[in-house]
Amino acid sequence: MQAVRVHPNRVNATTPYSAANPAPVTAIHVDKGIPIPQPNGPGELLIRVRATTVIRDALTWPETYSKEYAILGHDFSGTVVSVYDEVEGSPFKPGDEVFGMARADRGGTWADYAVVMVDETCLKPEQLTWAEAAAAPLSALTAYQALFDKGGVVPPDLGNPDGLSLSQVHDSQGGQCRLLVTGATGGVGTYLVEMGRLAGMYVVAATSSNSRNKQFLESLGASEIVEYAELLSRTAKFDVIIDTVGGQVLKSCWELIGEVGTLVSIDSASYNFVEMHRDLGLGQQKTGVRALFFIVAPSRDDLGQISKALKSGLITPFVSSEMALTDAILAYERSEGQSIGRGKIVLIV
CATH class of the missing domain: 3.90.180.10 (Medium-chain alcohol dehydrogenases, catalytic domain)
Known part of the structure; x- marks a missing residue:
């Protein structure tokens, strides 16, 4: 061969x-x-x-x-x-x-x-x-596990599109649970936007260019699209942030995450970001934040859910x-x- x-x-x-x-x-x-x-x-x-x-x-x-x-x-x-x-x-x-x-x-x-x-x-x-x-498989599994396994979001029933509940997921204060996806137009980011929407979250998609990507991200179900330069000007904090970019964008996520939120990075160069950021003094006041890097693992059960969503057109x-x-x-x-x-x-x- x-x-x-x-x-x-x-x-x-x-x-x-x-x-x-x-x-x-x-x-x-x-x-x-x-x-x-x-x-x-x-x-x-x-x-x-x-x-x-x-x-x-x-x-x-x-x-x-x-x-x-x-x-x-x-x-x-x-x-x-x-x-x-x-x-x-x-x-x-x-x-x-x-x-x-x-x-x-x-x-x-x-x-x-x-x-x-x-x-x-x-x-x-x-x-x-x-x-x-x-x-x-790799991109969709990464998104699924980052959001539902590591991010702690309750997964929707992707096998039942007719009965799929798109009701809002609420945070501890009763507001709609807010998800930030960095690198939203990337291979993993597109699935994160779609899955966050299916889970009933308010999905903010971060991108380098609204003019180039806004319409596309809206078609995936993003509630809001924002360029990186505008992120830090936002006052509303996020309950879950899934980072696919790393670098300075990941560093800025500490300002954006809520006091008891979850910050997950899948950027391969950020495998030790928690330790590195603590050494830089980032996030020291946010002791309630759960921060972690993870690598996707094969899972037939998770892939089965993704297969159902692909079959019904819920994800693309x-x-x-x-x-x-x-x-x-x-x-x-x-x-x-x-x-x-x-x-x-x-x-x-």
């Missing part, structure tokens, strides 16, 4: 690539003649990959260097080829069309075939294309472009650019 792998440092073998010394894009190679992996343990499935996504900054992740010649990629859509023969009562069978997200330390979906776990996989909504299905997968797996290097370079359009770059396998 063909697979896109990260090759070792050939310029300086004594300095291997790592998160501290990330591989350049030139270390990515489309290799052929790679053996097809096989399920070798309970809960494993062999998938014929049909589409996968390009994840920005994947070459900076420590998990990328957990082994030599690691195959990149986490999102996938495709067809079940085989199920480990000792699994009884598996929810999947050969021929099933599925989608999902391989765990961060496993990956391996930039290939013709990939071994994934049952817990990482769900049946694909029939009306979605391979590209649309692949574009959803966005694909900015489709490229061939053989163009993976170019696709990764484009993902690192300032703007790739709305949605994910999808590799068609």
Whole structure:
């Protein structure tokens, strides 16, 4: 089979690539003649990959260097080829069309075939294309877990669109619960806006340009759209802030969060932001704020809820472009650019 792998440092073998010394894009190679992996343990499935996504900054992740010649990629859509023969009562069978997200330390979906776990996989909504299905799992799961698991917001019943309650969620003072989403037009941000609306929250979407993004964010259900330069002028505080940007924007969130709010960041460079911000004296007076960084984890239950929402059109997968797996290097370079359009770059396998 063909697979896109990260090759070792050939310029300086004594300095291997790592998160501290990330591989350049030139270390990515489309290799052929790679053996097809096989399920070798309970809960494993062999998938014929049909589409996968390009994840920005994947070459900076420590998990990328957990082994030599690691195959990149986490999102996938495709067809079940085989199920480990000792699994009884598996929810999947050969021929099933599925989608999902391989765990961060496993990956391996930039290939013709990939071994994934049952817990990482769900049946694909029939009306979605391979590209649309692949574009959803990592971003939608991140949004779902950030808002409902880490943010403490009660999730709506996404499996019952006709009976979905869009009644307002109230804070401890009886007002409508306020959610701020930074990076609202990004891959995770769009799902956060939609899910916050579905949960009955007052959703404020932060963006770099109202003129460019206001109409789009309103279509997703944002209650209010605000540019970053205007954020600190707001007097109303937020009950929940989900940050996808990091940096100075994340620092400013301490001024915006309520006294007993929840501040969550998913920005990979902000993994230790709580400690760093405390050292800078940020948020010292807000002892009731729950602040944390988290990394998404596969969950078949959460993915099942997302699948229902995708099937009923409650949330929307966005694909900015489709490229061939053989163009993976170019696709990764484009993902690192300032703007790739709305949605994910999808590799068609």
